[in-house]
Amino acid sequence: MDNRTITFIGGGNMARSLIGGLIADGFRADAIRVSDPSEEQCRSLAQRFGVTTGQDNLAAIEGANAVVLAVKPQVMRQVASELGEGLQRSGAVVISIAAGIREPDLRRWIGAEVPIVRTMPNTPSLVQTGATGLFANNLVSDQQRDLAESLMRAVGLVQWLDTEALLDAVTAVSGSGPAYFFLLMEALEDAGSRVGLPRETARLLVLQTALGAAKMALESEDDPHTLRRRVTSPGGTTERAINTLEDGDLRALIEQAVRAAAERAAELGDELGAQ
Ligand SMILES: NC(=O)C1=CN([C@@H]2O[C@H](COP(=O)(O)OP(=O)(O)OC[C@H]3O[C@@H](n4cnc5c(N)ncnc54)[C@H](OP(=O)(O)O)[C@@H]3O)[C@@H](O)[C@H]2O)C=CC1
Numbered sequence: 001m002d003n004r005t006i007t008f009i010g011g012g013n014m015a016r017s018l019i020g021g022l023i024a025d026g027f028r029a030d031a032i033r034v035s036d037p038s039e040e041q042c043r044s045l046a047q048r049f050g051v052t053t054g055q056d057n058l059a060a061i062e063g064a065n066a067v068v069l070a071v072k073p074q075v076m077r078q079v080a081s082e083l084g085e086g087l088q089r090s091g092a093v094v095i096s097i098a099a100g101i102r103e104p105d106l107r108r109w110i111g112a113e114v115p116i117v118r119t120m121p122n123t124p125s126l127v128q129t130g131a132t133g134l135f136a137n138n139l140v141s142d143q144q145r146d147l148a149e150s151l152m153r154a155v156g157l158v159q160w161l162d163t164e165a166l167l168d169a170v171t172a173v174s175g176s177g178p179a180y181f182f183l184l185m186e187a188l189e190d191a192g193s194r195v196g197l198p199r200e201t202a203r204l205l206v207l208q209t210a211l212g213a214a215k216m217a218l219e220s221e222d223d224p225h226t227l228r229r230r231v232t233s234p235g236g237t238t239e240r241a242i243n244t245l246e247d248g249d250l251r252a253l254i255e256q257a258v259r260a261a262a263e264r265a266a267e268l269g270d271e272l273g274a275q
């Protein structure tokens with residue numbers, strides 16, 4: 001991806017997933033800088049990916065074409081304020097990955113009219129199977145839009161959104177989504193082990209089944225409903241299991257969970273944006 005440089009402010013879980021995916025996609029390690037207060041975190045990132053690391057946020061953004069703000073929402077205000085002038089000078093596109101933090105608040109904290117792309121990626125970016133929603137403010141140039149898109153496309157699927165508010169829904173569906181599937185895997189593995197399978201066998205069967213179902217749903221012309229019906233023989237085993245799940249109102253529970261996550265994203269925006 002040419003010779004553009006990208007700086008990550010915060011080198012935690014999500015930054016690690018994005019960096020790993022970018023490098024696996026051929027992005028040059030020497031074009032990636034990470035600034036994080038933890039020396040341990042920096043050492044581990046430098047060792048694993050060969051990226052440049054440091055503890056000085058302002059120094060890290062110098063000359064960068066894109067600055068990814070990958071800190072927790074609760075420290076975003078402090079980080080954005082501290083970087084304000086540097087960001088204004090650099091002309092870099094700011095890419096925020098924080099849940100809830102709204103673009104107008106981020107711009108206010110930075111204290112300048114800077115180009116901002118607000119995104120919501122997810123951790124499978126590490127294995128280049130991420131899913132990212134993006135929203136650009138009107139100061140983002142076409143080139144910067146392409147840069148933000150190509151960074152996120154290097155690690156998976158990208159979906160641009162017309163309105164920023166939809167990012168809370170993206171957060172609730174795909175940002176947090178990997179955790180829902182991991183929970184299902186944990187539960188299925190536990191259940192498999194309780195009906196007699198050795199735990200390792202149960203885990204392998206569950207993971208391969210999850211992979212197979214997702215791959216099939218992505219590659220098939222049929223929708224998941226049709227694919228599900230094909231597994232479900234009348235009077236068979238799947239029917240019995242699906243009836244149990246429907247009787248327990250799994251769908252309503254999932255909707256409740258997604259609404260709760262979206263509400264929490266909005267709440268974070270309200271709470272932290274009011275500062
Ligand atoms: N995890 C996920 O699945 C996803 C997370 N996100 C978003 O990504 C962001 C980061 O989340 P996640 O990676 O999970 O969090 P982590 O806590 O793993 O990473 C944040 C990192 O930022 C560091 N940090 C804290 N203060 C500063 C500072 N002033 N300057 C530079 N770095 C700092 C932290 O160091 P220390 O720990 O020492 O404080 C930590 O290493 C959040 O805003 C979250 O909403 C978005 C999509 C998915």
Ligand SMILES: O=C(O)[C@@H]1CCC=N1
Pocket residue numbers: 099171175176
């Ligand atoms: O749980 C969180 O708040 C972050 C945002 C989406 C995934 N993890």
